[in-house]
Amino acid sequence: MIPLLSDPTLHTVALGTALLGVMSGVLGSFAVLRRESLLGDTLSHAALPGVCLGFMVTGARSLTGLMAGALVTAMLAAFAMVFLVRYTRLKTDAALGIALGLFFALGVVLLTHIQATGGAAQAGLDAFLFGQAAALSRADLLPMSSVGLVAVGLVVLLWKPLKLLTFDPEYAAVIGLPVRSLELLITLLVALTVVVGLQLVGVVLMTAMVIAPAAAARQWCCSLHGMVILAALLGATAGVLGGGLSALIPGLSTGPVIVLVASVIALGSLFFAPRRGLIPAWWRQGHRLSRTSSDRVLETVYQLACEHGSGRYRVEEGAVDAYHGIATAAILVSLRERGLLEAVDHMPDEGRHWRLTNEGMSYAAARAGRPDEAIGV
Amino acid sequence: MRDKSANRPPLHEPDLALHVEDLTVTYGERPALWDIDLDIPPGVLAGIIGPNGAGKSTLIRAILDLVRRSAGHVRLFGHPYRAQRLRVGYVPQRSSVDWEFPTSALDVVTMGLYGELGWWRRPGRSERDRALRALEQVGLEGLADRQISELSGGQQQRVFIARALVQQADIYFLDEPMAGVDATTERAIINLLRELRDAGRTAIVVHHDLQTVRSYFDWLILMNRRVIAQGPVEHVYTADNLRRTYGGQVALLDTGHDPAAL
Numbered sequence: 001m002i003p004l005l006s007d008p009t010l011h012t013v014a015l016g017t018a019l020l021g022v023m024s025g026v027l028g029s030f031a032v033l034r035r036e037s038l039l040g041d042t043l044s045h046a047a048l049p050g051v052c053l054g055f056m057v058t059g060a061r062s063l064t065g066l067m068a069g070a071l072v073t074a075m076l077a078a079f080a081m082v083f084l085v086r087y088t089r090l091k092t093d094a095a096l097g098i099a100l101g102l103f104f105a106l107g108v109v110l111l112t113h114i115q116a117t118g119g120a121a122q123a124g125l126d127a128f129l130f131g132q133a134a135a136l137s138r139a140d141l142l143p144m145s146s147v148g149l150v151a152v153g154l155v156v157l158l159w160k161p162l163k164l165l166t167f168d169p170e171y172a173a174v175i176g177l178p179v180r181s182l183e184l185l186i187t188l189l190v191a192l193t194v195v196v197g198l199q200l201v202g203v204v205l206m207t208a209m210v211i212a213p214a215a216a217a218r219q220w221c222c223s224l225h226g227m228v229i230l231a232a233l234l235g236a237t238a239g240v241l242g243g244g245l246s247a248l249i250p251g252l253s254t255g256p257v258i259v260l261v262a263s264v265i266a267l268g269s270l271f272f273a274p275r276r277g278l279i280p281a282w283w284r285q286g287h288r289l290s291r292t293s294s295d296r297v298l299e300t301v302y303q304l305a306c307e308h309g310s311g312r313y314r315v316e317e318g319a320v321d322a323y324h325g326i327a328t329a330a331i332l333v334s335l336r337e338r339g340l341l342e343a344v345d346h347m348p349d350e351g352r353h354w355r356l357t358n359e360g361m362s363y364a365a366a367r368a369g370r371p372d373e374a375i376g377v
Numbered sequence: 378m379r380d381k382s383a384n385r386p387p388l389h390e391p392d393l394a395l396h397v398e399d400l401t402v403t404y405g406e407r408p409a410l411w412d413i414d415l416d417i418p419p420g421v422l423a424g425i426i427g428p429n430g431a432g433k434s435t436l437i438r439a440i441l442d443l444v445r446r447s448a449g450h451v452r453l454f455g456h457p458y459r460a461q462r463l464r465v466g467y468v469p470q471r472s473s474v475d476w477e478f479p480t481s482a483l484d485v486v487t488m489g490l491y492g493e494l495g496w497w498r499r500p501g502r503s504e505r506d507r508a509l510r511a512l513e514q515v516g517l518e519g520l521a522d523r524q525i526s527e528l529s530g531g532q533q534q535r536v537f538i539a540r541a542l543v544q545q546a547d548i549y550f551l552d553e554p555m556a557g558v559d560a561t562t563e564r565a566i567i568n569l570l571r572e573l574r575d576a577g578r579t580a581i582v583v584h585h586d587l588q589t590v591r592s593y594f595d596w597l598i599l600m601n602r603r604v605i606a607q608g609p610v611e612h613v614y615t616a617d618n619l620r621r622t623y624g625g626q627v628a629l630l631d632t633g634h635d636p637a638a639l
Contacts, residue, residue, distance in 0.1 A: 222479050224479055
């Protein structure tokens with residue numbers, strides 16, 4: 001184990017994937033909150049032709065050249081999307097789809113062309129589809145971390161304008177913020193994140209890295225800065241764990257492993273986060289159920305019968321559920337077993353109805369303090 | 378976000394809180410607003426009334442530079458809007474925001490001070506206190522730390538109002554603040570607006586309910602893509618003006634009787 005921990009390749013991978021995780025978490029938070037999650041998808045797929053063009057221009061697999069090309073085509077796709085939305089009747093989702101298809105298809109054509117005609121230098125270019133952490137070199141870390149530092153630094157610097165723009169773009173415009181420029185900046189920063197992640201996670205799955213850490217963090221946090229910080233931590237965790245795993249086990253593509261870890265974190269958060277998670281919500285429901293006494297449910301049926309002036313009044317189960325905020329079927333059945341309620345049918349398009357029996361009527365009336373009053377029949 | 382008022386244009390109609398001349402806004406090929414002339418004096422509680430599609434929201438948005446003007450100009454206390462954004466408070470319709478955003482009521486109100494703070498300064502203790510006081514004014518101080526997704530419709534509306542109030546602006550624009558709120562909240566809002574008016578501020582409210590116009594407002598603007606009538610509410614709220622504003626939709630008012638009897 002110790003030799004593995006001091007393995008320089010692992011260090012490089014861990015640093016690179018941690019950096020990627022932090023950037024994804026930070027920028028992904030803004031993309032997700034602005035409901036532009038799929039923008040990351042289009043940008044990453046559109047980076048592929050740029051990587052190929054960068055290779056064709058520089059003739060070698062130098063990361064800076066490839067990243068530059070990737071950034072150019074990703075931003076072109078973003079502009080294409082904006083152009084389509086502004087000047088045609090297309091909505092954002094269709095415009096994103098068109099840009100994605102166009103650019104990615106172009107990228108695959110270029111990639112297969114290079115693979116058919118290129119020499120040894122092109123080997124490993126297809127690693128950009130799904131990521132290959134092992135191909136990351138020490139020298140690659142420098143351009144990656146500079147870009148990362150600039151991106152996260154800009155977010156910290158422009159925190160207030162970005163927060164306001166994300167929450168209420170119209171109010172931001174009223175205050176005098178340059179909304180269009182800030183939106184362009186966010187798009188550019190997401191594109192930079194995608195470009196940094198290309199080699200590690202690949203174009204196909206990078207979108208998940210933009211979305212998953214932010215979606216997970218949202219479940220735990222009630223403030224924007226909390227969410228962004230947690231998303232960065234969760235992204236880094238997924239990156240290091242996934243990257244490390246894929247480096248240790250030969251033959252595994254890095255991208256899918258990192259994304260698997262990130263998705264597990266996201267799903268776990270959706271299910272288990274205390275305030276917003278599904279499991280705690282179910283537990284709270286069950287808790288409320290056990291605290292709702294059967295006497296109170298009987299009282300509800302009784303009150304409704306009184307208000308409708310008839311002891312034979314049929315109460316639909318859904319109405320009792322709504323009043324108590326829980327599913328009361330079990331309680332109603334137990335009341336039937338005690339002989340206090342009986343189940344009846346009413347309209348065919350409605351649910352089960354319940355009605356007081358004579359014993360139920362006397363019992364409920366006694367509890368309500370009116371034993372001698374008989375409700376009309 | 379700071380106003381660069383070094384090269385201010387000369388003052389134009391400085392005695393009016395709001396002066397609009399020849400305002401025209403086009404959506405697609407048809408004018409949504411045409412040749413709007415408005416003069417509103419300071420210190421009034423003004424209502425803007427008209428049928429659906431009359432362009433009431435568009436008018437507010439055009440005044441605030443949210444929508445491009447095809448023609449006309451706007452002056453607030455004699456200056457263009459851009460020169461004094463901080464003197465203007467805006468309460469939009471509730472639907473413009475994603476209420477699932479991770480933030481508390483106090484935080485939303487504090488965002489109302491971002492214009493004053495500029496790009497770099499972070500909100501501190503005095504900003505927090507001002508935001509709390511604004512929440513007190515709308516009766517929500519107990520909900521300061523509550524997530525906005527957990528607030529009711531009326532409470533969300535009041536948070537928006539507090540966000541505008543915290544600026545201590547001289548003129549407020551409110552776009553249908555009473556839409557979809559309960560009667561208690563509506564009473565609270567109108568009392569708040571009256572307090573603002575009594576303190577010398579100006580409030581301009583897009584309103585949807587004809588029944589309450591006479592009791593709520595001192596100044597009234599009737600519009601339907603053009604201004605039909607404007608002025609003190611007793612002069613403007615007449616059967617004739619209402620008929621011209623609402624066209625066939627308020628034919629019931631053509632009784633010749635005093636509208637107050639309806």
